[in-house]
Amino acid sequence: MSAAPRHRVALLHGFLFFFCGGADGSEVPPPQNVITKTLNTNYTLSWDWPPGAAGTHAVTFTTQYVPRYQLKFKKKKTNWITACNQTSHRSCDLTRFNLHYLGIFVLQVRATVDGQHSEWAQTEFCPDKEAALGPPSNVTLAPAGSDLDVVVTDPLTSNNTSMREHVPNLYYHVQYWERQADGQAKRLRINTTMVTLPGLKAWTWYCVRVQSRDDFYSKTSDFTVPHCMQTEGSIPWWNIFLYFLGSLLFFFLIVLGTIYGLFRCCKTMKDVLNPSDQMPSHLKKYLCSSPGSDIPRLLTPDSESELLCEGVTICPPPTVLEIHIPPAEELAAPPSGLEPNSSVRHSRQDSSSSGDSGVYSSGGGSSSSSALKHLSAVRHNHMGSDDIFKGLLDPEWVNLREMTAHLKSQPEVADEGVVDVCV
Numbered sequence: 310m311s312a313a314p315r316h317r318v319a320l321l322h323g324f325l326f327f328f329c330g331g332a333d334g335s336e337v338p339p340p341q342n343v344i345t346k347t348l349n350t351n352y353t354l355s356w357d358w359p360p361g362a363a364g365t366h367a368v369t370f371t372t373q374y375v376p377r378y379q380l381k382f383k384k385k386k387t388n389w390i391t392a393c394n395q396t397s398h399r400s401c402d403l404t405r406f407n408l409h410y411l412g413i414f415v416l417q418v419r420a421t422v423d424g425q426h427s428e429w430a431q432t433e434f435c436p437d438k439e440a441a442l443g444p445p446s447n448v449t450l451a452p453a454g455s456d457l458d459v460v461v462t463d464p465l466t467s468n469n470t471s472m473r474e475h476v477p478n479l480y481y482h483v484q485y486w487e488r489q490a491d492g493q494a495k496r497l498r499i500n501t502t503m504v505t506l507p508g509l510k511a512w513t514w515y516c517v518r519v520q521s522r523d524d525f526y527s528k529t530s531d532f533t534v535p536h537c538m539q540t541e542g543s544i545p546w547w548n549i550f551l552y553f554l555g556s557l558l559f560f561f562l563i564v565l566g567t568i569y570g571l572f573r574c575c576k577t578m579k580d581v582l583n584p585s586d587q588m589p590s591h592l593k594k595y596l597c598s599s600p601g602s603d604i605p606r607l608l609t610p611d612s613e614s615e616l617l618c619e620g621v622t623i624c625p626p627p628t629v630l631e632i633h634i635p636p637a638e639e640l641a642a643p644p645s646g647l648e649p650n651s652s653v654r655h656s657r658q659d660s661s662s663s664g665d666s667g668v669y670s671s672g673g674g675s676s677s678s679s680a681l682k683h684l685s686a687v688r689h690n691h692m693g694s695d696d697i698f699k700g701l702l703d704p705e706w707v708n709l710r711e712m713t714a715h716l717k718s719q720p721e722v723a724d725e726g727v728v729d730v731c732v
Contacts, residue, residue: 337427338362340370340418344432346400347440350466350475352408354392354416355400356430366423372401377413377433395421404467410436410475442472442528445481445519450538455511457540459483461502461519464530476523488514488537511542 340356347353354372362368372393379387393401401418408414417429447462461481463471473479485506486494497504509515516537521530 337420337422337425339427339430340420341430343416343418343430345403345416345434345439347436349440349443349464349472350404350407350410350436350468352403352434352436352440353400354403354418354432354434356418358399358420363422367397369395369397369421370399370401370418371395371421372416372418374403374406374408374414374416374434377415380415389417407467408434408436410440412436437475438526442476442479442521442523442530444521444530444533448517448519448533448536450517450536452538452541453505455540455542456509457485457506457515457517457538459485459504459506459517459519461499461504463502464521472521476528478523478525480522482520482522482529483517484520484532485515485517488516509540511540514539 338359340358342357343354344356345352345354356370358368358370370393371391373389373391375387375389379385390406392403392406403416413433413435415431416434417431419429420427443464445461445463446465449460449462451458451460463473463479466472466475480498480500481502483497483499483504483506484494485497486492487510497506506515506517514537516535518532518535520532522528
């Protein structure tokens with residue numbers, strides 16, 4: 310019976326149960342469309358039941374199974390194994406019971422509404438024939454030069470063992486193609502879990518997917534998710550040269566950046582610890598304890614200079630006029646060929662009359678100026694023409710001329726003074 314007629318029958322039973330009062334002893338409709346959903350060794354029994362057939366009452370389901378060979382012994386009581394008892398779900402998981410993969414089992418399920426049971430809905434189940442075969446649990450790609458190695462992991466059972474234990478003739482169907490190409494995929498059948506895909510191009514992306522198959526019951530699984538990888542090959546010499554230049558440039562930039570960073574750090578530390586701007590000399594004179602010391606010294610109010618001195622007055626030094634005159638012996642004897650001058654006699658008389666003290670007293674600055682003029686005349690009379698030229702270069706004569714000019718420029722002082730003359 311197809312699914313649509315079964316669904317209609319289930320609805321008809323539900324309406325009869327609802328209008329005739331199923332709680333008063335009328336028949337409860339049994340579950341419909343009892344099927345098994347399987348994958349490798351994972352089994353689940355599912356069914357349908359009219360949603361409004363129970364009215365306001367709750368409905369529960371009971372699922373049982375038994376090996377089919379036990380039903381042949383009519384004299385023995387069949388020992389049904391309850392898998393799900395009074396559950397509200399529309400399915401029952403049979404995986405935990407580890408049904409033998411090569412066995413044949415009879416499954417049955419019934420509905421219960423307010424203590425009333427429906428008839429059993431039965432179905433036969435043979436895992437070896439009906440259980441679906443799953444795809445490989447894992448697919449791994451590895452480059453092998455210009456080819457690709459494909460490593461396939463067998464489908465796993467509910468106990469994480471290989472399905473090859475239950476399906477000895479298991480094999481795989483491999484499809485591979487270029488990722489950028491729109492051409493038809495190539496196919497390859499393998500009985501092992503590893504294969505090398507031949508005829509691939511170097512440095513090209515390929516995608517691979519695998520499907521599990523068993524020809525005994527014509528079982529085929531879904532394809533795995535495509536896995537893509539690029540093939541390898543021999544590297545051209547110009548690629549190697551470019552890689553070398555790139556790595557060399559990269560290393561050079563790193564070294565240059567490191568050296569520049571260290572240089573900047575050292576310069577910054579040097580500028581911070583030893584600045585290039587030096588302290589002015591006049592500040593060093595007052596901030597340092599001695600001219601040769603670089604250690605700053607703070608001036609306190611109770612310094613030694615303030616404790617020892619109350620005040621300092623700076624006065625200019627007195628001006629002392631010194632006139633250098635030749636000794637008397639040189640002036641006493643005039644050179645040959647020259648007549649004694651009256652001014653010479655006068656100077657001798659004045660010098661003899663004044664004694665050996667060498668001090669002339671006069672009434673003012675005019676007397677000092679006339680005395681200097683007199684000494685200059687005496688010195689000029691005792692010199693020849695050659696001596697006069699040499700006298701101009703004599704330091705004593707130059708000093709005398711400078712002092713004479715200085716005295717001429719000085720204003721006359723009214724009060725009397727004493728001029729010291731060193732002879």
